[in-house]
Amino acid sequence: MDFQPSPRGKQTAERVRAFIKEHIEPIEAAHWKGIHEKRHGGHWTEWTIPPVVEELKAKAKAEGLWNLFLPDAELGAGLSVLEYAFSAEETGRSLMAPEIFNCNAPDTGNMEVLWKYGSAEQKEQWLKPLLAGDIRSVFFMTEPDVASSDATNMAATAVVEGDEIVLNGKKWWSSGVGDPRCKIGIFMALTPNPDLGRHNQHSMVLVPLDAPGVEIKRMLPVFGEYDEPHGHGEVHFTNVRLPLSNVIAGPGRGFEIAQGRLGPGRIHHCMRCIGAAERSLELAIQRGLDRVAFKKQLINLGGNRERLAEARVAIDQARLLTLQAAWKIDTLGVHAALTDVSAIKVVAPTMLQNVVDFAIQIHGGAGVSHDTQLTAFFNQARSLRLADGPDEVHKGMIARLELMKYGQK
Template sequence: MNFQPSDRAKKTADAVRAFIKTHIEPIEAEHWEGILAQRHGGDWTQWTIPPRVEELKAKAKAEGLWNLFLPDAELGAGLSVLEYAFSCEETGRSMMAPEIFNCNAPDTGNMEVLWKYGNAEQKAQWLTPLLAGEIRSVFFMTEPDVASSDATNMEATAVVDGDHIVLNGKKWWSSGVGDPRCAIGIFMARTPNPDEGRHGQHSMVLVPMNTPGVEIKRMLPVFGEYDEPHGHGEVHFTNVRVPVGNFIAGPGKGFEIAQGRLGPGRIHHCMRMLGAAEKSLELAIQRGLKRVAFGKPIINLGGNRERIAECRVAIDQARLLTLQAAWKIDTLGVMAALTDVAAIKVVAPNVLQQVVDFAIQIHGGMGVSHDTPLSAFFNQARSLRLADGPDEVHKGMIARLELMKYGVSR
């Protein structure tokens, strides 16, 4: 295994780092202050996109720092999962950066689904404007009325009725649905088929957001924050009718698609979290060296030096594990990397939570304010221990795969 970045990967990551330092870092605090000052709360109908976002996106596109996640040299940067990981980590140091490079969730996952499984018409109608950064998208999976950690519990339905698919159900934690540019959603639901097994009963369906019967009920706050202007919504689908051609890859293919979507997507999440962890540790050390208490820099008080060492070890271990998962996806495929992907999904959010908690403690009251990105990083870390499956589900997967080596099938 060789986790050294290729020349292309290093060059791209260096360019991303330079772009963030030159164009994003100087205005990011002002950007979020402006959004916070509007304080529209959960009223997503009032949310707007600051002009600087589109201006920065245009700059990034002009510099070729665009769609870096897509391993297609014509539509994206043509980087492998491992090669992109290094640039992805750089974007994680900023809450603003992923969108500027058109590398933000859930759009990246949705674009990968359309790129890999969509037909020509679906790609022309939805993938092209997504790749251009003209629209945004949402992924409808989690439901409020069932334990969504088991995706087979899903109650939403996608039933064929002649030339149409009829969608019914409730979804929530639908990230990005409050964004005024959100035009298309991927809806995962049951399409019952007695001839298929447990994992052949679900489908993914493209649903334009202006389709009759699609109703955004509310935005959900995360630790009191509504994540304006993107949001996490509860959305109800009542007899929503879309053409049968809106199935992605056909009915019953939902779980097959999900495996392809979530593998690389989890690499992206984890590398961004490691970027946030690096930024948090950097802020903690800078603060600890500058602030003096009881006659010495606070970095030298208590066990703070030891905690710095623990953070460094944890970040580097998590990075190596994540790069190994990326390497396996590239060389052996997603199915061969199941244990590795599950492992990093447990490790990376917990490492970020550990590191940012230390950084908050070093900053004192400032650490829980909006004066630093630390509270946003903590919000991200704790939330991602639930998103895309809770820690316990991934640990269960790791244990099951490990026990299979000993002939234990259940």
């Protein structure tokens, strides 16, 4: 295994870092300050996109730093999962950067689904404007009324009726649905079929947000933050009738698509966690060197040097594990990397949470304010320990795959 970036992967990551340093870092604090000052709580209809976002997107596109996640040389940068991982880490250092390069979740996962499984018509209508950055999207999966850690519990339905599919159900934590540019969602739901196994009874359906019967009920705060203008919504679907052609790949293929979608997406999430952890550690060290208490620099008080060392070890371990997962996906396929992908989904967010906690402690009161990125990074870390499956589900997967080597199920 060789985790050194290829010349192309290294050059792209260096260009991403330079762009962030030159164009994003100088304006990011003011960008988020402006959003916080205009906060309207859950009234998502009043959210707007600051003009600087579209200006920076245009600059990134002009420099060829666009759709870096997509391993397609015509539609994206043509980078492998491993090659893109290094750029994903760079974007993780900034809360703003992923969107500027059109590499933000959930759009990346949705675009990958359409690229890999979508029909020609679906690609023309929805993938094309998503790749151009003209619209945004949402993924409807988690439900409020069932234990969503077990996806087979899903209560929402997508029932085939002739040449239509009818959607009913409730979804929440639908990230991105508050964005005024969000026009399309992928709705995953049960398509009952007694002749098929339980992993062949779900479908993914493309749902325009203006379709009759789609209603955004509210926006949900994460530790008191609404993440505007992105937002996480509760959305109800009542007899939403759509053409059968809106089903991706065909009824009953939802779980198959989900497996193809989540592997590379988890690499992206974890590498961004590593970038955020690196930035958090930098902030902690700078603060620890600059501030003095009891006639000592903070970094030399108590066990702070030991905590610093532990953070460095944890970040590098998480990076190596994530790069190994990316290498396996590229060389052996997603199914050969199942243990690795589950492992990084447990390790990287937990590592970030611990590193940010250390940085917050070093900052004191400033660490829990909006004066640094730390509270947003902590929010990200803690949320990711639930998103795309909680830690316990991934640990269960790791244990099951390990026991299978000994003939146990």
